[in-house]
Amino acid sequence: MNSLSEIVEVVIGVDTHVETHTAAVVDARTGAVLDELTVHTTPQGYQDLVDLADAHSALRVWAIEGTGGHGAGLVRHLGRAEEVVVELDRPERTKRRHGAKSDLLDAVRAAREALARPKLGTPRAGGDRQALSVLLAARRSAVDASTVAQRQLFSLVIAAPEHLRTKLRGRKLPEMVRVAARLRIQSNWDRESAATATTLRTLARRTQALTIEAADLEKQILAIVRSWRPDLLDQPxxxxxxxxxxxCAWSHPGRIHTEAGFAMLAGVAPIPANSGQVTTRYRLNRHGDRQLNRALHTIVLVRQRYHEPTKAYTDRRTTQGKTPREIRRCLKRYIA
Known part of the structure; x- marks a missing residue:
């Protein structure tokens, strides 16, 4: 595709919010705004947007921000109607900083940005991908909350009354959690000791419950991965x-155009920073999907410890003068 304007007659840009969506119908050849409408985020509101598009042209495409968030309901409605949807991230800040800001203007910007892009992305798929996404979010929340509770438990033990601290001192954190969860309040304790022991027991039991919850969610995630792409689990x-x-980042065939595009999505593609006669300088890519970047980083760390070819590569690059950080960046790009 050379240009979106060669394929469609109008682009409907949509600025999505929790309660309302604002759409702007833009002429694909001139960029002129033909119509606009703000609707509530209900099935009737979504249908009103489709009716707005029907009033202009059947040769159309939708450019929507937040297809996996605020715009998810609209994207599902358009999918059932077999409409073509383009996924957009937020407009560039420099373009917004020097101009006005409104829902209509953002909708117009979304449409015009879709017209200007040489490559267009499709929304992430539902089904198994969406199921994995929500399970990952729930597990991440459980793990984070468990970590916070353990840190609080450890800090409180340090300042606890001596007879409580003696029971927990010198233990590894998992054992400390088990002991604290079984603490019993003695009737002859003072108020500080009773309150501290109660809090330690509460935090320990919270940690245990969240750990069980995270393990259960991981089992559900494993079941979906095994039914969808078990070959991934065979990779070291x-x-x-x-x-x-x-x-979740890849979503479905056709969403990522090239392996270089996948590396850019993961934030592991080196960014050229050449100037004049300097042609070998690159910057660290801090953009992209940070959860995907973290996943690739985990793969690298595991392979550097247990995978013999990766260990040999690390040793060879070390003798060539590469730092551990530079070696990890090379490996992340290779794995992507």
Missing amino acids: GIGPIVAATVL
């Missing part, structure tokens, strides 16, 4: 969480 350094993260 890839477990169910890493595989699910990769699948």
